Amino acid sequence: MSTVRATVTVDSTPDELYHDAVRVYGDALGRLARAYEADTDLRRDLLQEIHIALWRSFSTFDGRCSLRTWIYRVAHNVAASHVLRQRRSRSQAMVGLEELENLPDGNNSQQTADRSHALDRLVSMIQRLKPLDRHVILSYLEGHEAAAISEITGLSPGYVAVKIHRIKSLLACQFQQGEIR
Amino acid sequence: MTNELRNPAQKLWQDQPVEGITMSAEVIRKRAAKFERKIRWRNVREYVAALVAAVPLGYFLVTARDVFARVTFGLLIAGLAWMVVQLHRKGSVRSMPAGVSTLTGLQFYRTELERQREAVNTVWSWYLAPLIPGLLVYTVWSAIRSPRPAAWLGLALLDAVIVGMFYVVWKMNLRAARCLERMIDELRAAENPR
Numbered sequence: 001m002s003t004v005r006a007t008v009t010v011d012s013t014p015d016e017l018y019h020d021a022v023r024v025y026g027d028a029l030g031r032l033a034r035a036y037e038a039d040t041d042l043r044r045d046l047l048q049e050i051h052i053a054l055w056r057s058f059s060t061f062d063g064r065c066s067l068r069t070w071i072y073r074v075a076h077n078v079a080a081s082h083v084l085r086q087r088r089s090r091s092q093a094m095v096g097l098e099e100l101e102n103l104p105d106g107n108n109s110q111q112t113a114d115r116s117h118a119l120d121r122l123v124s125m126i127q128r129l130k131p132l133d134r135h136v137i138l139s140y141l142e143g144h145e146a147a148a149i150s151e152i153t154g155l156s157p158g159y160v161a162v163k164i165h166r167i168k169s170l171l172a173c174q175f176q177q178g179e180i181r
Numbered sequence: 182m183t184n185e186l187r188n189p190a191q192k193l194w195q196d197q198p199v200e201g202i203t204m205s206a207e208v209i210r211k212r213a214a215k216f217e218r219k220i221r222w223r224n225v226r227e228y229v230a231a232l233v234a235a236v237p238l239g240y241f242l243v244t245a246r247d248v249f250a251r252v253t254f255g256l257l258i259a260g261l262a263w264m265v266v267q268l269h270r271k272g273s274v275r276s277m278p279a280g281v282s283t284l285t286g287l288q289f290y291r292t293e294l295e296r297q298r299e300a301v302n303t304v305w306s307w308y309l310a311p312l313i314p315g316l317l318v319y320t321v322w323s324a325i326r327s328p329r330p331a332a333w334l335g336l337a338l339l340d341a342v343i344v345g346m347f348y349v350v351w352k353m354n355l356r357a358a359r360c361l362e363r364m365i366d367e368l369r370a371a372e373n374p375r
Contacts, residue, residue, distance in 0.1 A: 015206040022203060030199035047202055052213045057282035070282065077281045077289040084293055096367075119197055122190065132368065135286045141194035154285025159371050171190040 014058035021054055021071050028142055029075055035126045035138050036079040037086075046082050053078045065151065072139070072152045080131040094130045097137070097166045118175060125174065136163045224269070231265040249322035256315035267307035271300035291368045298361040304354040309347050316343060 012020070022029075033047040057074050061067075087094070126134055132153065139149040146164060150157045204212065235258050242254035280289055300307075323336050 018206070018209070022201075026201045026203065027199045030201040031194065031197065034197075034199075044200075044202075047200075048212060049216070051202060051204060051209060052216055053281055055209045056213065060282060073285060073289075074282045076286045077284065080286065080290050081281070081293065084297075119193055122193060130364075131290055132286060132371070141191050143191055143195065152286060154287035155371050168188075171188070175190050175193070 014055065014061075017058040017061060017067070018051075018055045021058075021067065022051070025068070025071050029071075031142070032075050032079060032138060034123060035134060036083055038124075038127055042086075046079060049082065050075045050078045069148070069152050076131075076135050076138075076152070080135070083131050083134075095128055096130055097133045097163060097170065122175065133163070136160065137167050140164055140167050227269060228265065231261065235261055249318065249325070253315055253319040253322055256318055257312065260311035260313075260315050263311040264308055271296070271303075271307065287368055287372055291365055291372075294361050294365050294368070298358050298365065301354040301358045301361065305351060308354075309350065316340075 029050055030047060033043050033050065037043040037046045054071060054074050057070070061070055065073075083094075126137055129137065132155075135153050136149060136155070139152060144152070146157060146160045149155070149164075150160045153160070155163070238254050238258050238261070242251055242258065245251045245254060280292060284292065320336060320340055324333060327333075
């Protein structure tokens, strides 16, 4: 998670809000786009769509939720919309976290030791998930605490806790300690 | 979160090289306008494609000699036009849907799925029914024009094929609606856990 802090207030202009959002969360938005779209060109389009949606949305930002919550809501919602739009042209079905746990992982310790391969595997695992589960796992990977995930997703705190538990065991199983350096 | 507290997967995720984009206010305004134009052109292309499909029917409408034929082709064109407009309004996923900033992820996803479910659930009223008046008039007109058993049999077979196709489309949409309903139920359960 980024350690850079947002400096804007509710009174900031949409342009100021947008620039601060990109400064603080730009990298996270890039990672988010990667998790939602495997194709490089489509990913670039998606990221641009997220930026445009964010910039537009700031004209109605009223500070009732934090800037971070607002940004992630917009970004995930645009990305979920993108996934639904692309769903009909994709052959691979989306699965939930529970189903993913039961799928063969094709784990190869020697290969997994390679950091880039491990990242590719993590990304491909995330890209198979249904949008809401993808939302939760991404928030977890970005280091958000359960309360923040609950606020952004609208899932109950208890439900988020269960999901995080599943995510942790799934990641522990797929990416054992020492395999990722 | 400090580096020490991050688990290996979080570290791997957060430390990956990122292809980000930075746009000035001026650039993003231009991109937003370009994006709007892209969506508008996509809509125009869809309507033009529908118009091209309606051209043969339009030709028959103009060149038809009797009233029955004109009514038939007129109704079919009107049915197609209605179908295309509804397909555009209900069927496609919106490019920049409303609520993108005000709804939580759960509400947003559920709303989009509910909209799609509504479209497939009511497929009879907006996709199939608009074509029925034109097809009915065509059947009656053809039966009157050729009052021979062989012609009626051919007509009956044609109608049976059309009814069969309608049935398949309806059943496929019902199945899709059930699948969407299950997904929506899962989301509702996540929203209000018992």
